[in-house]
Amino acid sequence: MRLIRTCGITLAFAASAFAPMAHAAKTWMKAESPHFIVYSDTDRKTTEAYVLRLEQYRYAINLFYAQPEAEDGQLPKFKMYFLEDRKDMQQVWPKVPDYVAGFYTSCVEDQAAFAIDFDDKIVEKKKITDQPENTSQVVIFHEYAHHFMFENADQLYPHWFVEGFADYYGGSRMQGDTIAVGVPAMGRSLTLQMTRRLNYEDVLRNAPHMLKRDKIDLFYAQSWLLTHWFMATPERQAQLSSYIEAYNHREDPVASFERITGVAVKDLPRVLSKYTNTMQVEVFRVKDMPVPAIAVSDMPASARDMLLPDASARVCMQRGDKDGDTPFIQAAHEAADRWPGDDYANRAMARIDIVVGDESKAVPWLKPYAATHPDDAEILAMLGESYYLMTMHDKLAEGETRTSQMKRARELLMHAYKRDPLRAATLYYLSRAQQDLPGYPNETAINAAIQAHILVPAVSDYAVTAADLLIRTDRMGEARDMLVPLSNNPHGGNGAIWADNIIAAIDAGKPKAEIIKLFQTPVQPEAPETGTKK
Numbered sequence: 001m002r003l004i005r006t007c008g009i010t011l012a013f014a015a016s017a018f019a020p021m022a023h024a025a026k027t028w029m030k031a032e033s034p035h036f037i038v039y040s041d042t043d044r045k046t047t048e049a050y051v052l053r054l055e056q057y058r059y060a061i062n063l064f065y066a067q068p069e070a071e072d073g074q075l076p077k078f079k080m081y082f083l084e085d086r087k088d089m090q091q092v093w094p095k096v097p098d099y100v101a102g103f104y105t106s107c108v109e110d111q112a113a114f115a116i117d118f119d120d121k122i123v124e125k126k127k128i129t130d131q132p133e134n135t136s137q138v139v140i141f142h143e144y145a146h147h148f149m150f151e152n153a154d155q156l157y158p159h160w161f162v163e164g165f166a167d168y169y170g171g172s173r174m175q176g177d178t179i180a181v182g183v184p185a186m187g188r189s190l191t192l193q194m195t196r197r198l199n200y201e202d203v204l205r206n207a208p209h210m211l212k213r214d215k216i217d218l219f220y221a222q223s224w225l226l227t228h229w230f231m232a233t234p235e236r237q238a239q240l241s242s243y244i245e246a247y248n249h250r251e252d253p254v255a256s257f258e259r260i261t262g263v264a265v266k267d268l269p270r271v272l273s274k275y276t277n278t279m280q281v282e283v284f285r286v287k288d289m290p291v292p293a294i295a296v297s298d299m300p301a302s303a304r305d306m307l308l309p310d311a312s313a314r315v316c317m318q319r320g321d322k323d324g325d326t327p328f329i330q331a332a333h334e335a336a337d338r339w340p341g342d343d344y345a346n347r348a349m350a351r352i353d354i355v356v357g358d359e360s361k362a363v364p365w366l367k368p369y370a371a372t373h374p375d376d377a378e379i380l381a382m383l384g385e386s387y388y389l390m391t392m393h394d395k396l397a398e399g400e401t402r403t404s405q406m407k408r409a410r411e412l413l414m415h416a417y418k419r420d421p422l423r424a425a426t427l428y429y430l431s432r433a434q435q436d437l438p439g440y441p442n443e444t445a446i447n448a449a450i451q452a453h454i455l456v457p458a459v460s461d462y463a464v465t466a467a468d469l470l471i472r473t474d475r476m477g478e479a480r481d482m483l484v485p486l487s488n489n490p491h492g493g494n495g496a497i498w499a500d501n502i503i504a505a506i507d508a509g510k511p512k513a514e515i516i517k518l519f520q521t522p523v524q525p526e527a528p529e530t531g532t533k534k
């Protein structure tokens with residue numbers, strides 16, 4: 001079965017205040033492997049074990065879907081924060097719902113997954129299916145399954161399959177070179193024991209009310225069960241592929257389901273209930289299962305105050321006011337002031353000022369640091385981003401004009417890109433910074449926007465920017481591909497509808513002027529609440 005690309009599950013809630021910063025003597029570590037960077041404040045042995053499992057899980061899923069193995073260094077490493085407790089998570093997302101145990105989010109600046117450590121032990125058993133459920137592992141596997149789908153798929157998915165896929169693989173057990181797939185997660189099984197059910201016609205039709213707080217647990221559980229049923233036999237896997245093809249041709253999702261499977265939707269609850277009695281877990285031996293090197297290093301002492309505020313800014317979980325004067329920013333500045341002269345604290349504070357507050361406040365530290373560290377791609381990009389945003393916000397540095405400052409931004413961003421071509425945010429801002437040049441959108445703007453999207457398909461802003469430039473230059477088919485991830489997002493709200501309307505117009509061959517008008521409507525991709533449930 002061919003995977004189909006979907007939108008990143010982005011989270012963008014406005015937080016009124018930042019949770020009090022932790023002052024305990026917490027030690028953060030960074031564990032880096034060929035494809036992952038994990039920040040953790042739990043113990044080193046547990047952190048290494050989870051990074052190893054992530055690498056092997058990633059390898060196995062790539063084999064299942066015959067995805068070509070990219071050479072190391074061709075794609076950005078996936079970032080994950082493995083958190084000690086709920087207080088840590090609230091530092092990143094102050095209004096995190098109490099039922100969320102982990103989440104995957106992306107924005108213009110970065111993407112990452114966050115998961116709480118539930119003190120589960122990684123247990124080796126003689127029989128892999130006898131392993132106890134490891135809640136932490138379920139959460140991180142679920143989030144990485146979303147990421148895998150975002151990176152590797154290229155068609156529309158029904159929303160139930162987006163979540164069902166992540167749950168189906170999220171419950172996997174691993175031991176040595178063996179992986180067990182389709183293991184029922186305890187929470188989903190308990191939910192399915194409830195007598196009430198969502199109407200499967202609503203599930204198949206992507207009815208938005210399914211994502212309401214009082215229904216979302218059932219939506220996840222029923223999506224998992226329907227996915228499990230489809231994945232159980234080669235015959236039903238072929239039916240699933242046919243169903244997704246029909247979905248992409250915009251056939252009625254209920255009628256096509258009944259035609260392809262031979263099951264009336266009204267009978268589906270009975271069929272699935274019967275299936276739960278015969279449900280099987282598939283166990284695979286994976287040839288050449290990797291045992292990658294994992295480098296673990298201690299983060300600077302200042303990370304105890306600055307790492308989580310920095311993470312929150314990286315994934316745009318905070319919002320500042322026009323004066324950059326929010327409780328979050330004030331608390332961050334107070335924390336950074338406790339580490340005078342500390343490069344890590346200053347870098348984190350600069351990012352917070354750029355993303356949440358007043359970007360011009362980051363320049364006095366970034367400018368001299370960039371001069372003495374000309375090969376630091378992130379610093380060059382942050383300075384270029386600061387100049388771009390200042391120009392857009394009508395703030396000019398001393399001695400600069402709008403033209404000269406935007407030129408300075410482009411030069412810095414180009415230097416940053418040459419030193420690190422895998423930083424998608426650099427490409428995004430490089431594309432945006434071309435807009436005051438004659439002949440815009442020029443090739444640099446278009447190519448940079450497309451490449452940012454290719455590197456991180458989950459970020460809606462990258463997709464929207466690339467699609468906008470491609471539509472303007474009559475490259476409608478490519479623009480459509482950019483918007484597919486947004487349309488797929490089960491939690492995308494009006495943004496998913498907005499993207500789907502444009503895709504439908506392109507598919508119907510509507511005139512360019514009509515497509516541009518749709519594109520310029522005020523409904524833009526948004527990011528309602530989501531996450532992995534406990």
